[in-house]
Amino acid sequence: MQYNQYRLVDVYGREADHSKVINYWVSNNLLSMSEAQKRVSEVILIIFYAECIVGVITAASFFKDRKKYFYGRISIAKKHRGTRLFFIAWKFILEKLSHRKNSGEINQCGLVVELSNPKLTSLAVKKRVLQPLKAVPLGLSKNRMQVWLYEF
16 A cells, blocks of 8 residues: 555565564664564554655454454654654554454454554544544553554
8 A cells, every 4th residue: 555655565464574673663762672573473564665664563462351452553753753654554454454354354353552652642632633533542551651442
């Protein structure tokens, strides 16, 4: 999928270039090497700009009350924030998960997202920018970050 000069690559259930993703996280001081190595298997979407990774979306699945949920983390390099990439990535993820639910591949499910970008968190809370995407706030995580839920 293309969005302006960005290329969004769906890698859900496919092999991704783990070394490039790990390098993106570590070189941008987003994760330690050990945390990046643990989390790389959760990558579902990679965002490229001029063949460089500028965003990575992960989703770790878990079950609660017999429903499958995905805990999503959206990471966009500082230089590329404010470009609407978060919203494009959010919609992309929702479309993919909705399609998988509608096709019967997954049953009842939802997406839980923790917002780590202070500017985006402020927009989400003050201007209610996530409500049009049918997300509801759950409160704060143990890291004091906003947590939002989208249920299918």
